[in-house]
Structures are given as C-alpha cells and as structure tokens.
Amino acid sequence: MFYMSALAFAAFFVWGMLRLPAFGYYQGPYGDVINSFVVFERHATDAVTAINFDYRGVDTVGEEFILFASVTGVALLLRERRDESASEERARVAEGRAGQTSSGVKVLALAVAAPSALYGWYIVSHGQLSPGGGFQGGVIMASAAIFLYVSGEYLALRHMNPISLLELADAAGAGGYVVVGLAGLIASGTFLLNVLPLGTTGEVDSSGTILAISIAVGLEVAAAFVLLMMEFLEQTLEIRQRRRV
Amino acid sequence: MSIYPWFVVAWLFVVGLWGVISSRHLVHQILCLAVIQSSTYVLLLAIGYKNAAAAPVFATNPPTVPAVDPVVQTLTLTDIVIEATVIGLLLSLAVQAWKRFGTVDPDRLRALRG
C-alpha cells in the first residue's frame, strides 16, 4: 500500500511543481524589494541577517523559543531522578576518562578551543556585514566547549557546575530577544522597532537592533547547544559508571 | 533541464518517507526525517535562485547588482534550526526508549505495547 500511495503522492507533488517558474527565474517581488532597500534602510550589508533579525524578526523570536523549548524538553526528559551521589560518581568516571587522553590531542584540542570561541564571537558580531550571524556564531562558540571535552578538561568544566549557569544564559538570551522587542514597543508602540542608532554602513556597530539581537541569539544558541550536548553526555557517563561497578 | 531540481525535491521527500516506514531502528528513523526535511531546503533555495546573480551580501557589491532572493534563505535558515532542535528532542526520546525498554526497534516497542 505504501508504494502505491508514495508513487501517487510523488506524481501529485511533481504535477504541481511543473508549473513553478523555470529554475533560475525567480520572479519576486519580495526578495527583490528587500535587496534594493536593505543597505539604504538598515545599513546592513547582509540581507539575510537583516531579514532574520529585523524585517521578519518575529519569526526568529519563535525560532529561538523552539530551540529554548527543545533544550528545556530534553533536560526535562533526560534529567529525571538524577540524584547527587550518582552525579559524584559520574564525575569520577569522567576523571578516569580524562587520564586516558594523550597529551598531544589535549594540546591540539585546547589550541583549537580558544580560537573557535573567538571565531564564533566574530561571526556573531559581524552577521549584519558578512554571511553568518547569531545562530552560526553561537554554534561555533558551543563547539569550543566540545573541544574542551575532547581535551579531557570536561571535568574542569563540570566542577564549575555550569548547568544552572548555562540555563541562565540560555534563558537570558531568549528573554533578551523579547526584551529588545519590548523596548521598541515601549518607545513607540511597535514591537521590534529599531530603537538604536543606525551607524555607518559597513562598521560593526551599524544597523542598530540587529547587532543587539544577534548577540542575544548567539548567547542563547551557544548556551543551548552546550546544554544539549551535556545532557546527552551525562547519559553516556551513566553507562560507563555502571559498567565499572 | 530546468525541472531537474524539482525532481530531486520530490525524490528526497519520497525516499525519506520510505526510510521512515521501513526502518527497524529509532535513530535511523529519526535521521530519515532529516532527509525529508532536506527536500524542503532544496525546494526553497531552488525557488529563490536567479541565473548569474550574486549572493545577497552587499559588502563589496553595490546594491544594484542582481542578487538571489534572500527571503528563502532566511526561511531555510529557520528551518535548519528547527531541524536541529527537533532531532535533538526526538533523540532524547530514543534514549529514553532504550533506558526503559532496552530496545530501539519499533517492532519490539510495538510488541511491548500489549
């Protein structure tokens, strides 16, 4: 039954798509209007970032909260009845594992972690100028934490008890976006209205709220992905611990 | 040749669906969803493409240079974020399935249902 239906579905889908404009002949007008206005209106040179964080900024509010809700959901699902003693045990296991990392790998990973954090920050703060933005930069910053783990310093990370801190950062980023929106609402009655000076096109502090939102998103995304990874990591540590006992 | 992208879109959608219904492993099933989703990326970006146009970044190009549609790119970007998070959520369910029932095979999960 599936094959018949899938065939019919594909035929139906293609039947509709055959009436699309030919490939390579985008007809507008939405994208063309934005392309012609974006530099003049928003002092931003990356149209995609400008749409993402300003023209269609409300979509991105929803998108950030999808991330936020998913990470909260994962935490809710994976963190059930995890008690403190088990957590201590896991820390010891992590320690045991740390010893196994060879020093060459350790140095290399540490050497990569710092630049990738910096590079992530660069991508976050230059989103309005060049490809990139809060999301991509945030993920790159999060990957710095992964390199830390590879280097065996996960334990150091864990000793700082980062989860509640990360949760705070995650929430601050997501909430920060709404606060930027509300600032516009309070200033002039329009949610997400740009309330910051636009600056000179081509400089980092140009384009007003786009940069503020980009930083909020970068913070949220970085915290969220590190959290996500840590939640899954704790799960694998759980089994190592069990195998030892 | 200008309809080739649309066939790729339909192909990815149907192949992904086939993977979902024939899967024997939850993780595999979840990844097949990612294949279906990639068909929507290809569809959107192909729609916004213009022959011989530049990327919608005007750092070096003046705004008068023809550029491809930035809107579909924004939509795809949002879509990718949604993909990453929903897959994360689904995988955490798969981990739970494993923890509780010791299996990630849909057949055996169903058999457990009683």
Add this chain to the structure above:
Amino acid sequence: MTVLQMAALTIVALGGLAMVATRDPVRQTLMMSLYGLALAALFFAFQAPDVALSEIVVGSVVLPLILLLTLAKIRGEAR
C-alpha cells in the same frame, strides 16, 4: 543551470538515498556528516552562503555529535 549545480544536486539526491539505505546507525552518522557537506556545497552553488554555513555547523558538527553520544549510550549498554 550550471554544471556545478547539476552535479551538486545529483550528489545530494544520491546522498539522500545513501542516508536512508544505510541501516547501521553508526555508519549512518558518518553519512550524515558527508550529506551535510554535500548540502552545504549545493547551497554555496545556489549563492546561499549564510545557509551553507549553518548547514555545516549543524549537519556536520552538532547533529553527528549528539547522534554519536546517543549511539554510545545505546550500544554501550547493549554490550
């Protein structure tokens, strides 16, 4: 449509099939990384650098990592 775009589309189409046909999840995770790169290449060919960048960071770094952790959990206990 350029040759580059045709080639990228074909690779993506085959990559999707390979993703589905690879039944072993660990190998499939590897496929996922490669498929992410293929998609990113296609997005570059479609003049979408922003999207390509996010596809690389998500499809080739974050998701495979979470997947490997999930599989480590599942396989680790199976042994």
Add this chain to the structure above:
Amino acid sequence: MDVLVPLPFAVPLLVAALLIGLQSHLPHWLNDLIAVATAATVCGICCVLLFMSTKRPLVYWFGGWVPHQDVAIGVSFAVAPLGAGLASMVALMVAAALVFSIKYFDAVGSMYHGLMLIFLAAMSAFCLTADLFNLLVWFELMSATAYALTAYRIEEKGPLQGALNFAIVNTIGGYLIFSGLGLIYARTGALNFAQIGRAVSSQPADSLVVVAFVLMAVGFLIKASVVPFHFWLADAHAVAPTPVCVLFSGVMVELGVYAVARIYWSMFATAFNPHEVSVRAILVGAGAVTAIIGGVFCLSQTHLKRLLAFSTISHVGMFVSGFALLTPLGLAGSAVYVLGHGMVKASLFLCAGILLHRFQTVNEAQLHGRGRDMLPTAILFFAGGLALGGLPPFGTYLGKGMIEDAAVSHSYAWLTAILILASMFTGGAVLRAGARVFLGLGEPDEDPAGAEGKEEQPESRPTGRTPVVMMAPACVLMGLGLAMGLVPGIAPRTEVAAAQFMNQAGYSQVVLDNAPTLQPTGEIEPAGPNPFQIASGFGAAAGAVLLAFAAVYRQRAPRAVCCWAATWLEPPLQRLRALQSGDVRDYVTWLVFGTAGLGAAFAFLLR
C-alpha cells in the same frame, strides 16, 4: 490600543524565560502564582482584542515595516474576532490546566510551567498571525513544546510510544506545510496572506495552487487529527499528563481546523470559487467520515482518556464538516461548537484526572462502582456526557444546530443525521462510562485488569478528598460551557464575524490598503437559536442516554440481538481497531495514503 497586539505571545515568552532561568531560586507557590497570573492576563488581553476587532481586523506590522510599493516586507498580525476568541479560549484553558496542576503533580519544577507558557504563546500567536511563514513558525513551536509535554512523565512504555508517534507524524505534517509554502511563494513572491491571496486570485487555480493548498491543508489536518491522519491523537492523549490533555483536546486540535479555514479564506477562496461545489463535497465528506469513525471508536473504548480522545476526533469531524459547507452560518456554527466543546471536553478531562488522582487508574472496568461517593465529580461527568450529546442550553447544541441549519439549506440534509449520530455516540460513551463508574450500574467486567489496565501510571499521590484546586477549574469550565448557550445574540454575532472572515477581497484591502471597515460577505441566514436546533439537541441527548443504557445492560439483551451483533458488528470493529496498531510506520503509511487520496480527489475535481 494597538500596543496590546504583540502582548499575547511576548508576555508569556518573557515570563517563561524568567521562570526557567531562575528555576532553582523561586519557591514552588510563586512559580504557580506567576504562571497562572500570566495566563489570566493573556486571556484578558485577548478578550479586549476580541471586542476591539469587531468592525475591522486590527492590523499590526512588526518592526514598523508597513508595505513598500504594495509589497509586504515585514510580518503582520491581523486580529479578527474568530482568531481573538480562539486565543482567549486558549489562555483560559492554560490557566485552568495550570490551576489544576498545582496539586496534581508531586514535584513540578518550573520547567513544566515554562513549557506550558511557551505553549500558550505559540497557540495564541498562531491564532493572530497574518503571515504564512509566521504561522508555520508558531506551528513548529507549538509542536516542539507539545512533544516535550507529552513525554513529561515517562514511566511506562505507553507514554514514550505516544510521544514518539505524535512527534514523528506531526513533524512530517510540518514538512508538508513547508513544501506547500514553497510552492505558493514561488508563484506569488509573498508570504503575507493578503498579498498571496491577491496574487492567487488574479488567475484561475492551476495545478500548482491546488497542490500547494492540499499540502498545507493536509499538514494542518494532521494536527486536527482528521481521518486517516488521526492515529497519533489517541496514543498521545492516552499518555500525556491530564492537564496537557486538556490543552490538546480543548484547543490544540481545533487550531488545525482554524488554520485550514484561515488559509482557505485568506488565499484560495476566490481562486477556487468556480469549484466551490467540489471543494465542499470533498471536505464535508472527510469531516463526516471522521465524525462517524471517531464516534464508533469512542464507544468501544474502556480507557477513559482514550475514550475522550476519540470523542475529540469525532467532534473535529463535525467542525470540519461545518466550515466545509463554505457558508457564514456553517463556519459560525463550527466556531460556536469549538468553544462549547472545548469547555466541556476540558472539564471532562479534568474529571478523568480527578479519578486518576484518587484511584490511580482511568480504566472503566477497574473503576466500576468505585466512584459512588464522589457526588460533585459525578454530576460534572454526567453533565459533560449530556453536553457532548448536545443537550440545550450547553453551547454544543447551538453550534451543532447552526451547522445542521447550514447543511439543510445547502442540500446536505444527510449531514444532520451524521451529526446527531456522532453526538449520540460520543455522549453515549461518556454517559455509559459515568453510569458504570459513579453509579455501579451493569455487570462488573470479568477481567478487570484488562489489556490496557496497567498502562496508566500515577501522576500524583492519592488523597482521600479531592483538592479544591482540582475541582474548581472543572466546575468553572463546565459552567462556562453551559452559560455559552445562554449568551444572548452569540449566534448572530458569530455569524457576522464569520461572514467578515470569509471576505477575502475585503481582508486584503484592510491588511494592505488600510481600508476602514470589513464588510460581511455571503448570505446571512437566521442563526438561531430556533426550535429546530433545540429539538435536535434534545433528540441527540436522549439518543445518547438510550445508547448508554443499551451499552451498560448489553449482557441482558435478547440472545438474538447478541448473535446478530457478534456476527455483523464485531469483525469490522475488530479490523478497525487493529489499524490503531501503535506503530508509527503504519501511521505514516496512512498519512501518505491520505495525502495521495485527497490530492487525487482535488486533482480530479478541480482539473
């Protein structure tokens, strides 16, 4: 006063971020208080918006990006009475569910409250938006939150299975909507409903428009759980925590129906106008099938939450067939019905939650006769059963009656029979369960620990008395469901709002050209309440009572009837039940089958 428009989603999102961010630092009662207060505030705001938007929709452009050169470059909300009314109901339900949860869960962290508030934000923004992609974003946010909430109590295989099935099927639904969106964007170069609508109506509907509509409609009908996309719903409901079920059945599913109506009348109605008869036939057919299949399944359940879930499917079928008549009266009937049904169904779920809290099970067979001393719960439960059957003056009878009137005047008189039958089934099933649980009527089942017996896990520690925070929201909701049918002028007013909702050209003038008013369109028929509606309501309710008695005392039926039933009714019923296999791969197969079937029907009739 336009500043109120973004608040229904901005306030709960901000509060949710605060609650989750500060979770270890707030006392328990403060979490509860803040969450309930936020939901109540949103409810108030939405009510104000409802009354402000009766003349014309409130149009709000985010970021101040009003259309340039007739091109909408930003995202807009267009608050219309139907959407605002639905949003206020969403907020009311969330508030009720949060109050109920205070004593319901043993240890609720702030994560639960945060997710509930995000769920509220997503649903209310979904009702207000006027932008296709924005609609999809809120849809996805709603889904992601709902998956997490469904699996909140993972103790048994049941919950997990339900959450996984729900997540996979609905995620595929999201992809279908996305593909449809891509097609329509390629044609029109717009994402704003009004602007797409203008571009689409400028030429006759061709295959691209048809495919785009079908893909999007299927995506939303999956959320609305229309047959054959309904399988996930019962699995998800059976396992989700009761307060979450209240939201799923009371409003989330109905939002799928709302979305189909919204996209149809803002974008496709003019283009499909020459084919109106075909569209009506297809959608009314889908609704009628759903109403009957849902009703039959409902009657054959003994697990109370599954029973209520199937009754929701049956009612969704009635809502779909109501708006599918494509007249103001039909749409208004659906709207009134959604409100009335939501209140009643939510109250019934809360009753099931009270039973679960007290006895640790919601299996009808195990509960047989154990609820004899629970007078208030019993009264609510029976009232709910009668209300689902359509007893006046509950809001349900009015909605049902309006749909029936609209059906009769468009030569769909047979739909009346379907609606009465479906009301009898769902009301009868609830009354039967109530009679067995609270009155101990009929024979106790031979095998009380049946197949589904061990599925439900305690969500809370039992107490001897029912806490007032559990009883109060159930009573309030049932009272509102009763009062709704008595509000003077609710039917004609809703009909005017529905007629405005259907004015596609006027809608795009309001959104894009800032037109001062939105005129109602279509033929305004007398809405009622009228004697015919009241008679039909009493009739269906009486039928439900009879059916319930027949079901309770089925063992005492004459032998001939038993034999007849065993040979003619059992086998098809068994086969139908086997379809509900719990395996998501079967559900996806049905999904593809349904999409292909609906697509073929549209392709054939609209070619």
